[in-house]
Amino acid sequence: MNRTEDRPLTVVDEHAHAWSPASARARFRDGLAGPTAGVAAGHTQVNLISVPADWAYDTLLFCQRNPKACPVLDVTDAGDVTTALADGADLRTDLPRYRVWQDGELVDEPTDVRAYWRDDLVSFLIGCSFTFEWALAGAGVPIRHIQQGRNVPMYVTSRRCRPAGRLRGPLVVSMRPVPPEHLSAALRESSLLPAVHGSPVHCGPASALGIEDLGRPDFGDPVDAEPDDIPVFWACGVTPQAAVMASRPPFALTHAPGQMFLTDARDDQYRVA
Amino acid sequence: MNRTEDRPLTVVDEHAHAWSPASARARFRDGLAGPTAGVAAGHTQVNLISVPADWAYDTLLFCQRNPKACPVLDVTDAGDVTTALADGADLRTDLPRYRVWQDGELVDEPTDVRAYWRDDLVSFLIGCSFTFEWALAGAGVPIRHIQQGRNVPMYVTSRRCRPAGRLRGPLVVSMRPVPPEHLSAALRESSLLPAVHGSPVHCGPASALGIEDLGRPDFGDPVDAEPDDIPVFWACGVTPQAAVMASRPPFALTHAPGQMFLTDARDDQYRVA
Numbered sequence: 265m266n267r268t269e270d271r272p273l274t275v276v277d278e279h280a281h282a283w284s285p286a287s288a289r290a291r292f293r294d295g296l297a298g299p300t301a302g303v304a305a306g307h308t309q310v311n312l313i314s315v316p317a318d319w320a321y322d323t324l325l326f327c328q329r330n331p332k333a334c335p336v337l338d339v340t341d342a343g344d345v346t347t348a349l350a351d352g353a354d355l356r357t358d359l360p361r362y363r364v365w366q367d368g369e370l371v372d373e374p375t376d377v378r379a380y381w382r383d384d385l386v387s388f389l390i391g392c393s394f395t396f397e398w399a400l401a402g403a404g405v406p407i408r409h410i411q412q413g414r415n416v417p418m419y420v421t422s423r424r425c426r427p428a429g430r431l432r433g434p435l436v437v438s439m440r441p442v443p444p445e446h447l448s449a450a451l452r453e454s455s456l457l458p459a460v461h462g463s464p465v466h467c468g469p470a471s472a473l474g475i476e477d478l479g480r481p482d483f484g485d486p487v488d489a490e491p492d493d494i495p496v497f498w499a500c501g502v503t504p505q506a507a508v509m510a511s512r513p514p515f516a517l518t519h520a521p522g523q524m525f526l527t528d529a530r531d532d533q534y535r536v537a
Numbered sequence: 538m539n540r541t542e543d544r545p546l547t548v549v550d551e552h553a554h555a556w557s558p559a560s561a562r563a564r565f566r567d568g569l570a571g572p573t574a575g576v577a578a579g580h581t582q583v584n585l586i587s588v589p590a591d592w593a594y595d596t597l598l599f600c601q602r603n604p605k606a607c608p609v610l611d612v613t614d615a616g617d618v619t620t621a622l623a624d625g626a627d628l629r630t631d632l633p634r635y636r637v638w639q640d641g642e643l644v645d646e647p648t649d650v651r652a653y654w655r656d657d658l659v660s661f662l663i664g665c666s667f668t669f670e671w672a673l674a675g676a677g678v679p680i681r682h683i684q685q686g687r688n689v690p691m692y693v694t695s696r697r698c699r700p701a702g703r704l705r706g707p708l709v710v711s712m713r714p715v716p717p718e719h720l721s722a723a724l725r726e727s728s729l730l731p732a733v734h735g736s737p738v739h740c741g742p743a744s745a746l747g748i749e750d751l752g753r754p755d756f757g758d759p760v761d762a763e764p765d766d767i768p769v770f771w772a773c774g775v776t777p778q779a780a781v782m783a784s785r786p787p788f789a790l791t792h793a794p795g796q797m798f799l800t801d802a803r804d805d806q807y808r809v810a
Contacts, residue, residue, distance in 0.1 A: 324597050455809045
């Protein structure tokens with residue numbers, strides 16, 4: 265679902281990993297777009313979903329009831345374009361690329377949503393698996409899709425999220441093939457980051473989640489696994505977008521897949537121990 | 538703030554620690570009341586706060602913005618008296634004792650709130666420090682107030698919670714004196730339970746939290762410390778009650794202090810690693 269013309273920012277600029285979050289946001293404000301994996305390394309990237317105030321309670325409750333998929337790191341007041349997580353940021357301009365949704369349909373993918381902004385929008389900033397990938401890599405776990413220069417594969421599962429008001433939808437997961445000797449570290453490291461999806465929802469055969477073919481992800485790219493690798497599935501921050509598509513609120517804004525909001529928070533501050 | 542006539546249930550019945558959660562709830566439904574510390578050991582006890590639907594978003598947002606003080610384990614739909622955390626339970630009858638609040642004032646402390654129930658009430662079940670005390674005790678940390686047969690001391694601090702809509706109030710903390718040689722275990726064990734307050738908010742001099750005299754807690758009982766003990770402060774589930782008192786919603790129900798709701802969940806299921 266990535267716009268293929270947007271190249272990964274770490275490919276566009278080999279120094280992107282060393283940008284400060286504020287300088288990354290300034291570049292995005294000036295129109296730069298592209299997948300943000302690896303940008304401003306060590307700083308927390310988050311999913312964005314903005315809904316009309318009338319839908320905010322259902323959204324917040326949906327997140328509370330599905331915390332592994334939708335770990336909320338901040339919620340703005342209605343109409344507020346700032347967040348406690350990023351000093352001086354403007355949520356309407358400071359993401360690389362957005363998606364605009366009307367009645368559950370994707371209608372635009374601009375790099376700036378000032379023209380779409382409404383004073384009743386409440387924005388949810390939701391934890392992202394980039395944070396636990398940093399922890400896994402730090403513990404020596406090979407991250408296959410990064411080694412292969414691809415986006416992580418994501419799958420719509422047969423598990424239903426616990427609904428909240430008008431919001432309902434399937435659990436979406438991301439999958440990383442993990443060598444057996446690294447499985448313990450992968451479980452431990454992600455478990456210690458409950459604010460960014462936490463421990464996996466499933467390890468082993470994909471059929472348990474109703475996934476028919478790991479080679480055909482619903483979002484992102486397929487990844488090549490080694491023969492002994494165990495597929496490990498984590499709840500994915502695309503889940504609230506899937507709920508928007510399924511539940512059709514009259515209006516919503518989100519980030520474009522893989523083009524996240526860069527906060528000033530550091531990944532390690534979400535580690536509980 | 539405990540009703541002094543209510544004796545601890547583990548004193549009333551020496552077998553109370555071995556009750557099942559369902560049998561404990563049945564006893565409370567029949568009118569038994571008293572502090573629940575140690576009852577149905579190993580099962581998760583939670584704080585209750587029920588507010589009119591009009592106040593539910595502010596309450597949920599207050600909890601999201603103050604997650605260490607207000608870790609939400611379940612939220613009911615408006616008017617629903619059941620919860621996913623306790624099979625067959627009725628939230629109107631199955632707590633030992635309740636508090637009824639009107640315009641921020643305490644107006645009654647009944648053992649049954651069917652007469653006060655409203656079809657627009659949304660109930661929040663919030664994690665409780667009893668869960669991490671179990672983990673601390675399991676790691677060999679002496680729990681002074683339990684050894685001394687007292688309720689944990691709680692203090693209103695000078696720290697303000699991050700407000701949400703009409704809800705605002707001070708951070709309330711509980712304090713446990715910890716011997717220096719057990720400090721590491723106390724920090725580690727509570728950190729691994731982020732759904733029940735997680736790591737401490739402060740260790741050391743109480744003045745940093747604006748607490749003038751540890752011997753005069755705002756709720757609960759003073760506890761005797763050994764000379765080398767370090768006071769350790771955790772965010773406390775009384776915080777949302779303090780917000781209710783400060784913010785004066787027209788109506789609210791809560792549990793009576795120390796007289797918690799017994800769920801079927803097990804404490805160890807909230808441990809992240």
